[in-house]
Each structure stands twice: as C-alpha cells, then as structure tokens.
Amino acid sequence: MSVLLVLALGALTYGSRAAALVLMPPPPSWLRAFLERLPAPIFAGLAVLPLVGADGTVRTSVPMLAAFGAALLSVPFRSLLGTLAAGLIGYAVGGLLGR
C-alpha cells in the first residue's frame, strides 16, 4: 500500500462526507421529510452487519448475540447510555452462558 493510495482513499472518504454536507443546498420540505427518515434505518442496518460474517453466515458468538438482544430490549427507553449498559450486561451474561 502506497502513500498515494492512502491519500486517494482519504480523499474519497472525505469527499463522501463533504458532498452533501457542504454542497447540498437546504433541502425542500419533501426531501427533508425523506432525509429525516433515513438515519434510524441506516443505523439499524449498521447494527446488524457485525452479526453477519464475511461469508454471509450468521456469527454464532453467544456473548455478541446476547449483547445485541439486550440492546434491542432497551430500545423503548431511547437512551444511548442505557442501551450501551444493557448491551454490556447482555455480553457478560452471554459470556457466562456460553461457557
């Protein structure tokens, strides 16, 4: 891997971050409504990715699945710290059960 490639990848990554945030004018109301519906599904999609291996199979790590399940149970409380705490507790319980 060369410095040039790292610079190119850095530029691609920054470009993707800046494209909409810098260049996009304030969106009209219909587009704004659409954009407001995007983040939660994106994060939900990102949450599930670590549970699927690079070969497409479900990862069978009991602690990780327990952490994920506990995090899901905390969703109604809508607290990031609460979800992190629930996930860590789930991970610990999963670790004990997986022994």
Add this chain to the structure above:
Amino acid sequence: MRQTLAAAVPVALAIAVFGTIYGATVAPLMGGGFAVLASMIIFSGSLQFALAGLLVSGAPVSATVITALTLNLRHILLGAALRPRVPGSPCGRAALAWFLIDESAGLALAARGDATQTLLVTGFLAYLSWIIGTAVGTLGAALTGLRGISEAVFPVLFVGLAAISATRRHVMARAGVAVLIAFAVASWWPQGRGLAPAIAALLVALPGRGE
C-alpha cells in the same frame, strides 16, 4: 456541553479500543508509522479494516477503490440528513465534514441542542481516540482480551443510535424493516455487505401510504 460529552466519551473509548486492535493487526502488514498515517488520513474504521483484509489477500487497487466507494456511500446519506441541522458557511461545513462518521452523525441527529457542536465534539474525540488507539496498537498492545467486547460494542452502539434517531413510531417500524433487509442483503450478497445499510435505508425511507 455536558450532555454531549456524556454521550461522546463512551463512544470515543470504544473507538480507542477498536483503534488499538486495528493498529496491532496492521502494523506487521504495513509498519507502525504507516498504520498511524493511514488512520490520520482515512479516519474510517470500517474502510481501514476492509483494506487490511484486501492487503492480505493481495487484491488489486481497483478492488480497494470500489470497496471505499461502497463503504462511503452511507456518508452521503448521513450528510444529507444532517444538512438541514447544520447551518453556517460552506467553509465551516467543509471543516465539520472531516468529523462526520457514523457515531458522530448519529449523536448529532439525535441531539436536542446544537447539532453542529455535537458533531464537532464527538467527531474530534473519535478522531483523537482512533489515532491514539492505532498508535498504541502498533506499539504492541493487542488488547486481545477486549477484542470480543469491542466487537460487540458496535452493534449495540448502532442499536442505541437507531433508537434515539427514531423520533416517530413509523420511523422505528421502518428501522425494524431495515434490519431485516440489511440482514438479507449481507447474507445473500456478502461481497456487497458494505452497501446493505444504505440499500435498506433508501428502500424503507420511501414515502408510505398517506405521506
């Protein structure tokens, strides 16, 4: 500011642990100094881990660029979602864009107060954590005992970010459907798993009946 820090610090700690694992993993492949340089310039955990895998497999440059384009697509969507909440000059937004990562965007979108401040503080702490973590990892701290828990932190973190981003019941329902679609895409098309969250989000965010 206190609320922003309370949410940002746990995120930064998780990123530091992940950065340490990244540094320990790639230092033998590319050298410690180069690994830190890559973290400073690219600042994207998912992309950098994917690159390490491509490096090991001897993939061509074209595969590397395609991977970067695929994984970065979601940044455009997150930037677009943030745009209405981030006023200011184009130069100011250009500087802020450096700190737009999944975690900072999530906290900024959910922030009740100043989204710009949340994006800046969370992103800056995450950037520092990622670089310091990488550097520590290249010095030999693999933190193998924490590997499992750090891998589990990210799905949990994203569940939390989805929960606080879903301000309405129908958005929560859409997020639930997005989980199923992303899971299906990642399972049936593993090579395109980086696109799964963006594909799922675009599909479920389309206007529904009566909207």
